[in-house]
Amino acid sequence: MVSKVRSIGLFGLDAYMVEAEADVCSGHSVFDLVGLPDSAVKESRDRVRSAIKNSGYKYPAGRITVNLAPADVKKEGSMYDLPVLLALLIAYKQIEPKISLEDSIFIGEVSLDGKLRPVNGVLAMAISAKENGVKNFFVPKENAAEGSVVEGINIYGAETVEEVVSHITGFTQLEPAPEFDRLSKSSDFAFLDFSEVKGQAAAKKAMEIAAAGGHNLLLIGSPGAGKSMLAKRLPTILPEMTFDESIETTKIYSVAGELEPESPLITGRPFRSPHHTVSSRALAGGGTIPRPGEISLAHNGVLFLDELPEFGRDVMETMRQPLEDGRVTISRVAGTLTYPCEFTLVAAMNPCPCGFFGHPTRKCTCSEAAVRKYLGRISGPMLDRLDLHIEVPPVDYGSLKSTQKEETSEEVRARVNRAREIQNKRYAGLGITCNARLRPGMLTEFCKLTPEAEGLLKSSFDRLGLSARAYDRILKVARTIADLDGSELIGLPHIAQAIQFRSLDRKFFAG
Ligand SMILES: Nc1ncnc2c1ncn2[C@@H]1O[C@H](COP(=O)(O)OP(=O)(O)OP(=O)(O)O)[C@@H](O)[C@H]1O
Ligand SMILES: [Mg+2]
Ligand SMILES: [Zn+2]
Numbered sequence: 001m002v003s004k005v006r007s008i009g010l011f012g013l014d015a016y017m018v019e020a021e022a023d024v025c026s027g028h029s030v031f032d033l034v035g036l037p038d039s040a041v042k043e044s045r046d047r048v049r050s051a052i053k054n055s056g057y058k059y060p061a062g063r064i065t066v067n068l069a070p071a072d073v074k075k076e077g078s079m080y081d082l083p084v085l086l087a088l089l090i091a092y093k094q095i096e097p098k099i100s101l102e103d104s105i106f107i108g109e110v111s112l113d114g115k116l117r118p119v120n121g122v123l124a125m126a127i128s129a130k131e132n133g134v135k136n137f138f139v140p141k142e143n144a145a146e147g148s149v150v151e152g153i154n155i156y157g158a159e160t161v162e163e164v165v166s167h168i169t170g171f172t173q174l175e176p177a178p179e180f181d182r183l184s185k186s187s188d189f190a191f192l193d194f195s196e197v198k199g200q201a202a203a204k205k206a207m208e209i210a211a212a213g214g215h216n217l218l219l220i221g222s223p224g225a226g227k228s229m230l231a232k233r234l235p236t237i238l239p240e241m242t243f244d245e246s247i248e249t250t251k252i253y254s255v256a257g258e259l260e261p262e263s264p265l266i267t268g269r270p271f272r273s274p275h276h277t278v279s280s281r282a283l284a285g286g287g288t289i290p291r292p293g294e295i296s297l298a299h300n301g302v303l304f305l306d307e308l309p310e311f312g313r314d315v316m317e318t319m320r321q322p323l324e325d326g327r328v329t330i331s332r333v334a335g336t337l338t339y340p341c342e343f344t345l346v347a348a349m350n351p352c353p354c355g356f357f358g359h360p361t362r363k364c365t366c367s368e369a370a371v372r373k374y375l376g377r378i379s380g381p382m383l384d385r386l387d388l389h390i391e392v393p394p395v396d397y398g399s400l401k402s403t404q405k406e407e408t409s410e411e412v413r414a415r416v417n418r419a420r421e422i423q424n425k426r427y428a429g430l431g432i433t434c435n436a437r438l439r440p441g442m443l444t445e446f447c448k449l450t451p452e453a454e455g456l457l458k459s460s461f462d463r464l465g466l467s468a469r470a471y472d473r474i475l476k477v478a479r480t481i482a483d484l485d486g487s488e489l490i491g492l493p494h495i496a497q498a499i500q501f502r503s504l505d506r507k508f509f510a511g
Contacts, residue, residue, distance in 0.1 A: 195408045
């Protein structure tokens, strides 16, 4: 008898339906398993064999053939243990399902003693399973909460093979996982707040503009000036995540195996800060079974690159295209695969190797050539993608000791939200969500200037010798400053402030 048990597979974030077909016939005792990569086959066979015996069932005598269809897609190994095992038991008439298995799928690695071990990617699978009309999804217990985020599909979490068998043979009933409470919020950043940063009015304003328009930001300052402190608080002033954003980001964490069981849905914007020794692959994603990289784990959140000049050239190069596109494409033998990566980039650096170039009181000990070489490590195209450049001076003693109440993240976020609403309306249906993503062809339509603003922009260009590439960014940033101001026209003060965020070009980068 040939049995069929349904399952599901993932390629990146895309799921496809899988079927385990088993056949047992008389003959020599062999176990053929096709449709898995060679390396995974042996291990899977061994686990399934032991799990069957140790769960109290008879291991089929004779010739066993199991096919995981579609056979032309190379599947990740361990998560098909459960459907393979069930297909075998049914084919060998060890068990007789009392429920229809047509609209059920099964996933899970089995241990030798018949326990179910969690797998990666259950959220993306559950979403796709539901779209494919699947009603019941059997997963290892640890994955149940994650699956329950999806409405309209029963998620059954089981600890052992026996529990699953007992359910499908009608002896005992597994309880579907309780519906996920969509209103529960994790409080990842509850302990961080903008009000902890004393003084630094200019830097904070720049962060607010970055948050409001989705702009990437470069912070330059001496050691201890508070660059890291500021960067870590950017997620606290970004708009709260929408449910859809939460789902998108959680899928990536789930596939990467980085989801914490206690918070099955990511509701706080991610903050990723890879060390400068990070490899291109760890940053962009990759591997035999391509895993999302840091830039995708930062999707809908913040990627912080501390000590930017220390990052390898190739690493910075890897980021260029994804930064532009908001998604990263990874090429594999099996085909290309895409992960989203829309994040706000915050880069921080010292102004020179010793860290004190331009410091109000300390003396820089670096030679001019050393300073130039250090700054030169950041390529023009990289600088191009950082809309706002801001110098973070050391906080003065007066501000640090001041008891004056600083603005809280919540207060800043309220302004950010208002500016975002304006952008959402303006760009509805255009495929972009914020000013930072304005395409060159859109600038004339959406960045209209008053005559005075126009005049200042022109004279600044002539006077400061601004590059053409600085032009677009000044306009986009000015657009955001005007939005924070509630003004549809970009006026003189908006342009003036935007130009200031380019002044470091000349001080540090001579461009
Ligand atoms: N404006 C400020 N208000 C309150 N505390 C501050 C401020 N600036 C700096 N500090 C204190 O100084 C510490 C060092 O700041 P931070 O680590 O952010 O500096 P940094 O600019 O990232 O330095 P480095 O270049 O060494 O990485 C902070 O943890 C904080 O305790
Ligand atoms: Mg730091
Ligand atoms: Zn120096």
